[in-house]
Amino acid sequence: MYKKPEFDAKYKEHLTNKIFDLKKKKGALIVAHNYQRDEVQEIADLTGDSYALACRVKEAKEELVVFCGVKFMAESAHMLSPDKTILLPVEEAGCPLADMATIEKLREKKREYPEAAVVCYVNSTARVKSESDICCTSSNAVQIVKSLSQKQIIFVPDKNLGRYVAKHVPEKEFILWDGYCVVHMRLTKDEVSKTKEIHSEAKFIAHPECREEVLELAEYVGSTAGMIKYVKESTDKVFIVGTEKGIIYRLNRDNPEKEFYVPTDQFICANMKLTTLGWLVRALEKEVYKITVPEEIAKKARVTLERMLEVTV
Numbered sequence: 001m002y003k004k005p006e007f008d009a010k011y012k013e014h015l016t017n018k019i020f021d022l023k024k025k026k027g028a029l030i031v032a033h034n035y036q037r038d039e040v041q042e043i044a045d046l047t048g049d050s051y052a053l054a055c056r057v058k059e060a061k062e063e064l065v066v067f068c069g070v071k072f073m074a075e076s077a078h079m080l081s082p083d084k085t086i087l088l089p090v091e092e093a094g095c096p097l098a099d100m101a102t103i104e105k106l107r108e109k110k111r112e113y114p115e116a117a118v119v120c121y122v123n124s125t126a127r128v129k130s131e132s133d134i135c136c137t138s139s140n141a142v143q144i145v146k147s148l149s150q151k152q153i154i155f156v157p158d159k160n161l162g163r164y165v166a167k168h169v170p171e172k173e174f175i176l177w178d179g180y181c182v183v184h185m186r187l188t189k190d191e192v193s194k195t196k197e198i199h200s201e202a203k204f205i206a207h208p209e210c211r212e213e214v215l216e217l218a219e220y221v222g223s224t225a226g227m228i229k230y231v232k233e234s235t236d237k238v239f240i241v242g243t244e245k246g247i248i249y250r251l252n253r254d255n256p257e258k259e260f261y262v263p264t265d266q267f268i269c270a271n272m273k274l275t276t277l278g279w280l281v282r283a284l285e286k287e288v289y290k291i292t293v294p295e296e297i298a299k300k301a302r303v304t305l306e307r308m309l310e311v312t313v
């Protein structure tokens with residue numbers, strides 16, 4: 001059996017102490033997405049989903065923020081808090097889903113459907129947001145689409161989330177972008193069914209970025225924040241979790257008496273896992289990598305985020 005070498009724990013302690021010292025010295029705030037490594041979530045001041053974190057960053061007093069997540073998240077944080085310095089510890093930490101939509105292709109689609117409203121999932125680049133009418137998260141997408149007067153909706157970039165929303169808003173016509181989360185798409189119906197057979201008492205909770213046939217097996221479908229709330233309030237004790245494995249850290253922390261299973265060990269977002277404690281030390285020491293969005297793009301993209309807020313508050 002593999003035994004973790006002792007130096008791992010010592011090295012972790014060394015890095016953790018360094019992070020706390022640097023954080024204090026620089027007056028920095030560290031925020032981490034629910035899919036980050038356990039040890040990164042452990043040392044973060046705040047954990048949550050991307051939009052909630054961007055809003056918390058805006059409210060925070062700290063001017064220097066390390067965003068442990070992927071690029072589009074740091075971009076949203078910067079757009080909502082343009083006077084703050086937002087650092088992404090690993091410059092290459094991108095999101096394949098966000099990169100599946102480009103502003104050029106979106107313009108083409110808009111020309112094809114001039115009457116349609118463009119709803120962009122928050123998992124999109126700042127440029128795509130700037131070319132959209134309104135933004136949405138996985139928690140509020142149905143509400144956002146229902147609030148629009150247009151009958152046609154171009155939903156970008158996640159087709160699975162778009163299809164899920166379309167089911168809940170049958171009165172609208174959806175033009176779905178052919179994008180998907182490479183991680184959630186990995187989960188198959190068979191893997192869920194097999195896990196359900198093993199843990200017959202478990203409730204299956206799934207993220208709407210999963211395939212349609214996977215969502216059909218779910219007792220609850222929602223965002224990571226929705227899942228965390230659902231599990232906390234549920235009287236059930238065993239759950240099969242249909243989203244990136246990193247969320248298990250938070251679910252275990254909040255519900256030590258409950259059990260969680262993932263249907264596949266492949267449920268890992270490589271981009272999210274790029275951020276390590278070592279890179280976090282480097283980010284604080286060198287104040288890298290500063291994420292900024294050119295103001296002409298940020299100005300338009302911010303409007304889409306603000307419109308979303310107007311609908312949801």
Ligand code: SF4
Nearest residue numbers: 095096097181183269
């Ligand atoms: S889990 Fe999917 S949507 Fe989230 S960052 Fe990874 S690839 Fe992008």
